[in-house]
Amino acid sequence: MKALASILLSLLLLTASGWAAAADGLVAVAGPMGPKLDIGKGGHCVRDPKFMRSNHYKLILHQRVETVRQGIRGSKYELTNCIDCHASKVNHSVLGTNQNFCQGCHVYAAVKIDCFECHSSKPREFMKATDHLATEDAK
């Protein structure tokens, strides 16, 4: 009974720390020792977050081959779907600071991220709303 109470208490404390983190817009992913990230819109992921944390790259690696080479569209494992949900509402990107969703975790794990050397790090809706030619002179 005592053990159960201590488990409940620690769970309560964990949730409380989660709430405290949420106050500045950041969420502690992967436990209290993990990075604190701006998860953007968030919500239900296409797979269990724990699975995604260690396997997301396998899903998008598989998907990129099917999309580029076979032309299969509309999969739930598209990189653009990741970005649509997880781009920060502050800078409309998954990159930029060490709190941004992709960059934050990759910096924490010290894994180089290649996707955005070519792919846009901004959500589709935001891209549609901005005029590409407006930035043309700067290029």
Place this chain on the structure above:
Amino acid sequence: MSDVNEDRRQFLTRGPALAAGIAIAPGMLLIDLAHGAEARPAGEPASSKVRWGMLIDTTKCESGCDDCVTACRKENDWPVPKSATDVQWIRKVELKQESTGRQVNLPMMCQHCESPPCVDVCPTAASFKRADGIVLVDKHRCIGCRYCMMACPYKARSFVHEPVIDHESEMPRGQGTVESCTFCVNRVDRGEQPACVEACAKEGHKALLFGDLNDPNSEIYQRIRSVTSVHLRADLGLNPGISFVGV
């Protein structure tokens, strides 16, 4: 390249399919011709029943107009070329017959060949032809060797020398890879027309006609059978997807 007997190749690869098509009951073809005008359903791969192509009517292509080029640049987000080595997916070309002075305007881009030399030479299989005939570069595999650029008789491909900064388009682009016209593959998959075709029609020129070369109900299928058109460098036997009127 020119030594390859294309007819024999096609006979060997398509012979069995043709035989199967004949074997079915009269009036029923095994290979049902697909209509490519609508968006392909999610999860479905590009079909080899479709062959995307374009018919360019140079008599309607106006001198000095570069709306197709601007539209392509806007859609795929590539910068204004400042030197000969800069990225250029599509360009306007003006031809002049010296003896008569007759001038012809045309947009030049990847011709989406049936037997693309760029695919033949690619050491990493990054250069490939999709089932529906669109020739693409898989930039995940491209190592930037530029063999394809040398192999292409149309000078249609470019190498990205500079880092791509603030890229905001559906078409990923990156430094160190080769790229070219994709027929706006993302739009085509949604059932839309390539950006250049849309821009040309918007301006009222309608010099570019895009569609499925295999679909008897498509406008391009019928036009190509009713007007005189040519492939550029037809002597190479590459069977490009793009044909020209009035060249």
